[in-house]
Amino acid sequence: MKRVSRRALLKTTAAGLAAAAIGGKAFAGASYDPGATDKEIRIGQFGPLSGPVSSFGVLANAMDAYFRMLNERGGVNGRTIKFINYDDAYSPPKSVEAVRRLIEGDEVLFISGAMGTPGNIAVQKYMNARKVPQLFLAAAASKLSDPAANPWTMVGGTTYEIEGAVIGRYIASTSPGAKVGLLYQNDDAGKATLSGLKNGLGARTSQIVSELNYSVSDPTIDSQIVQMKMAGADVVFLITIPRMASQALRKMAALDWRPQVFLGAGNASTRATLQPAGFENAQGVLAFVTRKDPGNPLWTEAPDMKEYMAFLDRYVPNADRADDLYAIGYTVAATTAHVIGQCGDQLTRANVLHQAANLRNFAAPLLIPGITLNTTPNDYVPIKQFQLMRFKGEAYEKVGELLNAG
Structure with missing residues (x-):
């Protein structure tokens, strides 16, 4: 075996650090699980891009566009977001296939905004066994927000x-x-x-x-x-x-x-x-x-609605401005970005879950005035008010x- 001198080892280490500094910001003391690095955070999603409720698929389009916007602005805490979503055609068996591909193949840090109650219930046991956060779901069954039974799963709004x-x-x-x-x-x-x-x-x-x-x-x-x-x-x-x-x-x-x-x-x-x-x-x-309808003149002058419309103009120019499914995806993506931001450099799955389970009066964009997101480790239902x-x-x-x- 070839021996490496201490001086050579130090020179090699220094060169490696310099290369890392050139390639991107170095994060001293950062902690990562699969799906996160100094440069990137991978987030997964699945939903019906085809099938009987394929119109709901635009939610994923809005999330993808929101993360593209964040990446143009430098990402979150210096890291870009890679958003990976798959079609499950509103079929639970296909939801299971999509999730296994996201976790075992793409190695996402967590899943956010997955669409559909049947599919999310179908993958819940697997997600919790793997201890991968299944967050801000576009579904609302209470069994998807039961921290005692399934602590890694949380809905995005209220429950049915x-x-x-x-x-x-x-x-x-x-x-x-x-x-x-x-x-x-x-x-x-x-x-x-x-x-x-x-x-x-x-x-x-x-x-x-x-x-x-x-x-x-x-x-x-x-x-x-x-x-x-x-x-x-x-x-x-x-x-x-x-x-x-x-x-x-x-x-x-x-x-x-x-x-x-x-x-x-x-x-x-x-x-x-x-x-x-x-x-x-x-x-x-x-x-x-619980959310503002983008097609309602009642909200036209609201600052967050103006920002949302400007977002659509630039990132989803072909979107139907009156389709509130885009708005739901926008709100979910903004909430997801908030949680990532709260994680700082501790991008572990446990910390992502911790931050999601400790929301305090977070006024996510496009919620009805007065409605905010609130969670605790014992209460995974972020919204409990209605207009x-x-x-x-x-x-x-x-x-x-x-x-x-x-």
């Missing part, structure tokens, strides 16, 4: 159960004699919201006169709407994806049936739900929301003050 409970309490307090009709998607997301709604209704669950479901692959829900009308419902809560909510509003109009319709955060979009339904068929619809909105003309208007969970 909390949202359903808030809506249930509102219906119980404002329409005590209502006959309630429910249409929910027959999956984890729909069932979770339904459970929350019944908890919120409390003793008034006896006023549910029609409780129907559908599958995401069903071509139409016309028969369910007819059944709800025949049951005499005068208040209807649509726990559906936007396409089905649009169908429901059109069918109600065709039947000349005008119940009070409630929508949740997932299907209240003016662009994705109400416009296809026809604005004339959506008048008076009530929605519980009630009523659709009038071609836009929503605010109704009252913020409503709080619990």
